Amino acid sequence: MDKIKMITPIVEIDGDEMTRVVWQWIKDILIYPFVDLKSEYYDLSLVNREATSDQVTKDAAAAIDRLGVGVKCATITPNAQRMTEYSLTKMWKSPNGTIRAALDGTVFREPIMVDGISPLVSGWTSPIVIARHAYGDVYKDVEAVCPKGSKAELVITADGKESRVLICDYNKCGGVVLGMHNLDDSIRSFAKSCFNYALNKKLDLWFSSKDTISATYDHRFKDIFQEEFDTNYKSAFEEAGITYFYTLIDDAVARVMRSKGGFIWACKNYDGDVMSDMLATAFGSLAMMTSVLVSPTGKYEFEAAHGTVTRHYYRHLKGESTGTNPIATIFAWTGGLKKRGELDGTPDLVRYADLLEKATIQTVESGYMTGDLKSIFKKEGVEPHALTTTEFLQKIADALKQAL
Numbered sequence: 001m002d003k004i005k006m007i008t009p010i011v012e013i014d015g016d017e018m019t020r021v022v023w024q025w026i027k028d029i030l031i032y033p034f035v036d037l038k039s040e041y042y043d044l045s046l047v048n049r050e051a052t053s054d055q056v057t058k059d060a061a062a063a064i065d066r067l068g069v070g071v072k073c074a075t076i077t078p079n080a081q082r083m084t085e086y087s088l089t090k091m092w093k094s095p096n097g098t099i100r101a102a103l104d105g106t107v108f109r110e111p112i113m114v115d116g117i118s119p120l121v122s123g124w125t126s127p128i129v130i131a132r133h134a135y136g137d138v139y140k141d142v143e144a145v146c147p148k149g150s151k152a153e154l155v156i157t158a159d160g161k162e163s164r165v166l167i168c169d170y171n172k173c174g175g176v177v178l179g180m181h182n183l184d185d186s187i188r189s190f191a192k193s194c195f196n197y198a199l200n201k202k203l204d205l206w207f208s209s210k211d212t213i214s215a216t217y218d219h220r221f222k223d224i225f226q227e228e229f230d231t232n233y234k235s236a237f238e239e240a241g242i243t244y245f246y247t248l249i250d251d252a253v254a255r256v257m258r259s260k261g262g263f264i265w266a267c268k269n270y271d272g273d274v275m276s277d278m279l280a281t282a283f284g285s286l287a288m289m290t291s292v293l294v295s296p297t298g299k300y301e302f303e304a305a306h307g308t309v310t311r312h313y314y315r316h317l318k319g320e321s322t323g324t325n326p327i328a329t330i331f332a333w334t335g336g337l338k339k340r341g342e343l344d345g346t347p348d349l350v351r352y353a354d355l356l357e358k359a360t361i362q363t364v365e366s367g368y369m370t371g372d373l374k375s376i377f378k379k380e381g382v383e384p385h386a387l388t389t390t391e392f393l394q395k396i397a398d399a400l401k402q403a404l
């Protein structure tokens with residue numbers, strides 16, 4: 001069989017621990033035998049981030065900006081314990097945060113659905129894709145304790161003039177106060193990424209906030225989304241047969257629960273933080289959740305939503321086989337290669353990625369999976385078997401060979 005050719009390289013971002021091991025297995029078993037892989041490789045293992053003073057992360061982000069499509073393995077975000085474990089000279093920032101900031105991007109999380117793993121909400125028959133605004137609000141706030149007898153005011157200084165608004169008079173008892181902000185540019189980038197991704201996926205877009213209560217702050221989000229839609233996206237949405245829909249966050253939550261799925265839900269920072277964990281759990285498994293970073297200018301980075309699966313790694317180092325679920329990482333690769341193929345006009349690469357996704361789902365649906373899925377798999381007439389990661393990848397490769 002001739003290997004599938006690529007034109008433009010994909011930015012390949014390697015990572016840490018168990019997912020780094022699985023990364024190599026996926027390439028060896030599911031990619032190299034079928035595709036003449038062209039990649040520009042960046043090693044974002046914590047060891048190499050330390051060795052390069054994190055320059056490699058910045059280079060990787062610049063490469064995605066230049067080439068347009070990247071695929072990323074999970075990476076360790078250092079904390080105090082990791083500082084000791086890896087003898088770090090600095091607590092390097094989260095690579096995802098650095099790349100997201102460099103590309104000014106928005107993260108979309110999407111569950112992979114399989115017959116036999118049912119969402120906890122029985123009406124959801126299609127995925128719900130969630131987008132979270134990743135700048136500002138309570139994540140960049142300032143807070144203070146206000147003792148009894150104090151007064152908190154909002155002071156805005158412009159052109160040397162001060163305007164003051166009373167927040168609270170703490171005359172009866174003490175309390176707390178919080179100041180937070182957002183920026184028009186960031187909200188606009190968020191809106192553009194959401195509209196672009198909706199067009200790319202041909203899915204309706206919902207956006208929710210609390211503009212009735214927050215009549216200036218949240219209303220600004222609503223207005224910027226509407227303005228962007230009206231000036232730049234309306235006709236493209238009509239052509240694609242999709243809609244943009246704004247509603248209050250509480251109404252959105254109720255509608256999401258009653259829905260069949262099959263749309264993108266854009267959320268403000270805090271709402272997205274909370275609701276994405278709710279959706280991931282309700283759809284069945286973190287190991288079945290993919291994630292894609294989309295920039296307002298249409299650059300893409302695909303990855304799994306889960307972390308480096310540390311506990312499995314230490315078992316792997318002791319020589320035990322782990323049965324780490326590779327599906328979300330496989331879908332990061334297929335997402336990236338599919339996008340690369342679309343941009344380069346190489347239908348063989350798109351077809352390969354589609355068939356690899358189908359082969360993966362079909363393998364699970366026919367009863368072969370990793371241990372984490374076996375415990376939640378229920379399908380009439382199909383007995384689930386727990387495989388090791390490489391056994392599972394081999395089964396998928398067999399199904400893919402058949403399909404190709």
Ligand code: NAP
Pocket residue numbers: 073074075076077078096286287303304305306307308309310311312323324325326372
């Ligand atoms: P995690 O790696 O997602 O793992 C949490 C637990 O979820 C695992 O211990 C495992 O449970 C289960 N799990 C997750 N993915 C799985 C898979 N593919 N197959 C089977 N089980 C899976 O999260 P964490 O333990 O909180 O974080 C570990 C490291 O990952 C941290 O250093 C963190 O900084 C990093 N992280 C990176 C990213 C990223 O790069 N995008 C995201 C999150 C976390 P059992 O152990 O019970 O089997």
Ligand code: MG
Pocket residue numbers: 273274277
């Ligand atoms: Mg959260």
